[in-house]
Amino acid sequence: MTSTLTPVRKRSALTKGQLPKYAPYVVLALALIVGAAILALVGFNAFGWGIVSAILFAIGLVSWSAAVEGSRRAKDKLATCLVVGSFLVALLPLFSVIWTVLVNGVPGLLTPGFLTNSMNGVTGVFDTRAVEQGTPVLGGIYHALLGTVQITLLATIISVPVGLLTAIYLVEYGDDGRLARAITFFVDVMTGIPSIVAGLFAAAFFFAVVGPGTKTGAVAAVALSVLMIPVVVRSSEEMLKIVPNELREAAYALGVRKWRTIVKVVIPTAISGIASGVTLAIARVIGETAPILVTAGFATSINSNVFSGWMASLPTFIYTQILNPTSPANPDPSSQRAWGAALVLIILVMILNLGARLIARVFAPKTGR
Amino acid sequence: MSKRIDVKDLNVYYGDFLAVEDVTINIEAKSVTAFIGPSGCGKSTFLRTLNRMHEVLPGARVEGEVLLDGDNLYGTGVDPVTVRSQIGMVFQRPNPFPTMSIRDNVLAGVKLNNKKISKGEADVLVERSLKGANLWNEVKDRLDKPGSGLSGGQQQRLCIARAIAVEPQVILMDEPCSALDPISTLAIEDLINELKDQYTVVIVTHNMQQAARVSDRTAFFNIAGTGKPGKLIEVGDTHTIFSNPTQKATEDYVSGRFG
Numbered sequence: 001m002t003s004t005l006t007p008v009r010k011r012s013a014l015t016k017g018q019l020p021k022y023a024p025y026v027v028l029a030l031a032l033i034v035g036a037a038i039l040a041l042v043g044f045n046a047f048g049w050g051i052v053s054a055i056l057f058a059i060g061l062v063s064w065s066a067a068v069e070g071s072r073r074a075k076d077k078l079a080t081c082l083v084v085g086s087f088l089v090a091l092l093p094l095f096s097v098i099w100t101v102l103v104n105g106v107p108g109l110l111t112p113g114f115l116t117n118s119m120n121g122v123t124g125v126f127d128t129r130a131v132e133q134g135t136p137v138l139g140g141i142y143h144a145l146l147g148t149v150q151i152t153l154l155a156t157i158i159s160v161p162v163g164l165l166t167a168i169y170l171v172e173y174g175d176d177g178r179l180a181r182a183i184t185f186f187v188d189v190m191t192g193i194p195s196i197v198a199g200l201f202a203a204a205f206f207f208a209v210v211g212p213g214t215k216t217g218a219v220a221a222v223a224l225s226v227l228m229i230p231v232v233v234r235s236s237e238e239m240l241k242i243v244p245n246e247l248r249e250a251a252y253a254l255g256v257r258k259w260r261t262i263v264k265v266v267i268p269t270a271i272s273g274i275a276s277g278v279t280l281a282i283a284r285v286i287g288e289t290a291p292i293l294v295t296a297g298f299a300t301s302i303n304s305n306v307f308s309g310w311m312a313s314l315p316t317f318i319y320t321q322i323l324n325p326t327s328p329a330n331p332d333p334s335s336q337r338a339w340g341a342a343l344v345l346i347i348l349v350m351i352l353n354l355g356a357r358l359i360a361r362v363f364a365p366k367t368g369r
Numbered sequence: 370m371s372k373r374i375d376v377k378d379l380n381v382y383y384g385d386f387l388a389v390e391d392v393t394i395n396i397e398a399k400s401v402t403a404f405i406g407p408s409g410c411g412k413s414t415f416l417r418t419l420n421r422m423h424e425v426l427p428g429a430r431v432e433g434e435v436l437l438d439g440d441n442l443y444g445t446g447v448d449p450v451t452v453r454s455q456i457g458m459v460f461q462r463p464n465p466f467p468t469m470s471i472r473d474n475v476l477a478g479v480k481l482n483n484k485k486i487s488k489g490e491a492d493v494l495v496e497r498s499l500k501g502a503n504l505w506n507e508v509k510d511r512l513d514k515p516g517s518g519l520s521g522g523q524q525q526r527l528c529i530a531r532a533i534a535v536e537p538q539v540i541l542m543d544e545p546c547s548a549l550d551p552i553s554t555l556a557i558e559d560l561i562n563e564l565k566d567q568y569t570v571v572i573v574t575h576n577m578q579q580a581a582r583v584s585d586r587t588a589f590f591n592i593a594g595t596g597k598p599g600k601l602i603e604v605g606d607t608h609t610i611f612s613n614p615t616q617k618a619t620e621d622y623v624s625g626r627f628g
Contacts, residue, residue, distance in 0.1 A: 175427055246464040250528070252425060254478035254535055255454025264481050268468040 019068055024061060031057035054085060101343050108340020111137050115344075118143035119312075120301035124327030131330040139326070139333075141341045143302045144317035147217060148348075150306050151296065151313055152286050154221035155228055160278055162225070163232025170233070171240040172262055190230040198226040199291025206295075217306030220296035220313070224285045231284060235277025239270040272363035279356035283349045289315035314345045371569045372438040372455075372538040373398040374419060379433035380598075381411065381418055383426070389415050390598035392433075394588055396539075401561060401570045403580035403607065406590035406622070411599025412573045413461075413543050415590070419571065420456035420541055421449040437538070454478075456539040457532035462548050463524035465516035465531070472512040474527055475499060478535035494534055502530035503560050522553020529560060539569040547575060558583050577623055581611050589619045 035053035039045070058081040066074035108114060117140035126138045166183065174180025202223035206214040243266050251261040267274070297310035298320055321338035325331035374396040381389040389411035396402045404412040417423040418431050421442060435442040442452050465474045475495045479486050486494070495512065499505040504526040508519070516527055525545055532540055542561070546554040561583045564570050574580050580587050588604040603616045614620045 244464070246460060246462060247466060249422060249425065249458075249460065250464045250466070250531075251477070251481060253420065253422060253453055253458035253460075254481065254531065255450050256478070256481040257450055260481055260483070265466060265468075269466075 017069055018073075019065055023064065027060040027064065028053075028057055031060055054088075057081070058085070098346070101339065101346055104336075104339035105343025106340075108137075108336040108338075109343050111140075111336075111340070113138075114140040114337075114340055115145065116140060116142050118300065118302045119326070122300070122326060124329070127325075127327035127333040128330050130333050131327075137333040137336055139337060141314065141317055141337065141344060143299060144312040144314045144341060145344065146302060146304060147296070147299070147311040147313040148286060148315075148345075150304070151217045151220045151224065151292065151311065152282055154218060154306055155224035155285060156278070156282055158221060158225040159228035159232050159281070163229045163278075163281075164236050164274065166229075166233045167236035167240055168262060168267075170237050172258070172266070187230045187233050190226070191234070193226065195223075195227055195288050196290040196294070199223045199294040201226060202291065203295050215295060215297040215310055216308055217296050217303075217311040220292045220311065221306065223291035223295045224288060227285050227288065227291070228281045231281040232278055235281065236270075236274045239273030239277060240266060242273075243269045272360040275359040275363055276356035279352050279359060283352040283356075286348060286352070287315055287345055289319055292316050293319065314341050314348075317341050318345070371398045371567060373569065374539060374571075375434075375436040375439075376419075377434040377436070379415070379418065379431060379435065381414055381423065381431050382429065384428040387598040389418075389590075390600050392601045394601060394604055396569060396571060397586065398569050399565055399567070400585040401565045401572060401583050402586045402588065403584035404571070404573045404588050404590060405575075405577055405580050406599070406602075407592065408575070409595075409599070410590040410592040412590050414599070415601075416541050416543055416571060416573050417458075419539070420458055421452045422458060424449065454535055455537055456541060457535060457537035459525070459528050459532055459540065459542045459545050461544040463521055463528050465519070465524050465527050467515065467517045469516060470513045471508050471516045471519070471527060474516040475530050475534050477531055498530040498534040499527075501533050501564075502526045503556060503563075504530055520553070522549045522556060525549060525553065525557060526560065529557075529564075533564070533568070537568065539571065540564060542570065542572040544573050544575060546579065554579070577611075581607060587611070589614070589616075589622060591618050591622070 031053045032049075035049050035056055036044070038052055039049050042048075058078070061081065062074050062078045065077045117138070119139045120143070122139035126135075129135050130137045166187070170180050170183060174183070199220075202219050203215070205222070206216075206219045247265055247269060248261055251265045252258075256264075292313050293316050296313065296316070298316050299310040299312045303309045303311050318338045318341050321334045321341070325334035327333065376392055376394045376396075379389070379392045380387060381392075392415060404416060406412050414423065419435060419442075423429050423431065431443060433443075437452075437455065441447070465471075466477060469477065472491075472495050473480065475498050476486070476491055479491075479494070496505060496509075499508065504523060507523060508527075516524065519527060525548075529540075529545075546557050549557065558579065561570055561572065565585075572580075572583065584607045586604065587607040587610040589602045589610060590599050591602045592599045603610065603614055603619045605614075610619060611623050614623065620626075
């Protein structure tokens with residue numbers, strides 16, 4: 001073996017006509033520099049810089065690719081740029097919202113007593129003093145947090161049995177008959193009901209049944225159930241449908257009755273999906289403002305009885321703090337409280353979403369040896 | 370602990386569609402009866418009528434009589450649940466309950482019906498059923514692990530253990546080996562041979578060698594064409610069906626000329 005027949009080459013013949021690996025980075029650096037230069041001419045701002053650089057990057061990479069690699073690869077690069085670009089555009093508002101709420105909300109949240117005090121007795125005098133003399137901002141969201149938790153809990157207690165049983169009827173007993181199809185249709189219609197209409201319905205219903213002017217947490221809970229039930233029905237229905245028919249047949253073949261099969265085999269198999277569906281439905285209604293405003297009114301003090309008296313909630317708290325500041329002359333403390341409440345609301349929704357994932361994992365049918 | 374089944378003039382329908390026409394067959398107690406025939410000829414459909422699993426499907430119904438030791442399964446006032454607790458079934462694909470452990474799967478027939486059973490009795494039942502299904506030695510150390518973690522063949526034997534734990538008179542098997550490898554198939558076939566000492570076994574199979582190996586009697590079903598009802602062509606001792614059938618169609622099928 002004195003010599004090999006293969007000549008020593010720098011690049012494989014199979015990878016000829018490709019852009020070098022560092023090409024995107026070079027183009028990106030150039031795009032950033034040129035973008036900065038262009039922006040410097042018209043007045044620099046970070047947002048414009050990002051947009052201009054992204055466009056320059058796409059144009060540069062695609063045309064370089066077209067020159068070296070040919071049109072197919074250039075189209076591929078263009079598609080990649082569009083997909084990644086759209087992804088970034090979609091992420092932008094999310095991060096912007098989280099960032100804004102964090103920046104504005106943290107001071108409110110960190111104020112002593114924010115989570116443990118209500119707005120009872122907090123007047124414009126205190127807010128004016130806080131602005132003029134730098135004393136701590138008084139007042140908190142305890143009453144609103146309590147209201148939100150209670151109203152949502154009651155709404156869940158109403159919606160889950162109704163929604164789950166409806167889903168069970170549709171999947172297990174409905175047989176796709178006339179009634180089942182009618183229910184499916186009306187559930188779809190319910191999904192599209194504007195939330196304010198649900199609120200008006202609950203208010204009108206209680207006015208008629210209990211008496212005019214009935215505004216309590218329970219009325220709000222009914223309004224929220226109207227919004228929650230279709231979501232629970234839909235998600236539970238999907239989850240029950242994907243339980244394999246073989247499991248039902250296996251239970252029937254053991255001489256198990258239908259309702260026992262549903263209760264002990266079908267629902268336990270689908271419980272993780274149902275539970276996470278319910279949690280997401282809760283997350284969906286916890287931030288509803290309009291139906292609560294017309295049904296539970298607005299309170300500044302603690303009311304722990306959902307069946308009597310006006311009740312505050314986080315969304316209505318935010319709404320009133322922004323629209324009618326406690327001290328109209330100095331709205332800053334009010335807006336600080338509103339942002340703090342908004343942060344708490346987002347944290348609640350995030351906890352619910354994480355909870356849904358946790359529930360799904362805990363209840364999921366176990367595999368493994 | 371086993372009963373015979375006599376079927377008289379049974380027609381099976383899906384809605385208006387006649388799926389299986391005019392079946393008359395006697396299934397002997399403590400024996401293995403195999404149903405063979407081409408795909409779509411109604412073997413499985415007919416099998417499912419023997420424990421009233423057929424009517425679980427929407428629009429499905431039957432005409433005729435199925436007698437379990439003389440009692441008509443389709444008589445008025447007969448509860449299908451009672452029928453199914455006497456006539457167990459093993460399905461084509463292993464279907465252990467994914468939410469339950471191996472032990473709970475075996476006890477499913479008892480627990481799902483909320484029957485009271487002491488822990489000692491349950492242990493005895495689990496061990497007896499798993500031993501009956503030739504699975505005890507493989508799973509005795511992990512009874513609390515999920516049943517879905519077993520191999521396909523083990524899962525199918527778990528399903529058999531689950532079926533015999535409710536102490537049925539008859540066990541129906543709908544192509545129990547079609548999703549299994551040859552080794553697991555052999556294990557199931559050995560098991561069927563043992564089961565017939567205590568139970569009446571009816572097995573649907575696509576595999577003629579399997580029918581020849583495990584069954585005492587064989588029934589051949591055939592279908593004239595798409596949209597036509599399936600029919601029972603011939604039934605007899607397995608040896609006779611495979612070596613000297615009376616019908617031309619049976620001979621063609623078992624000799625591999627079609628199907």
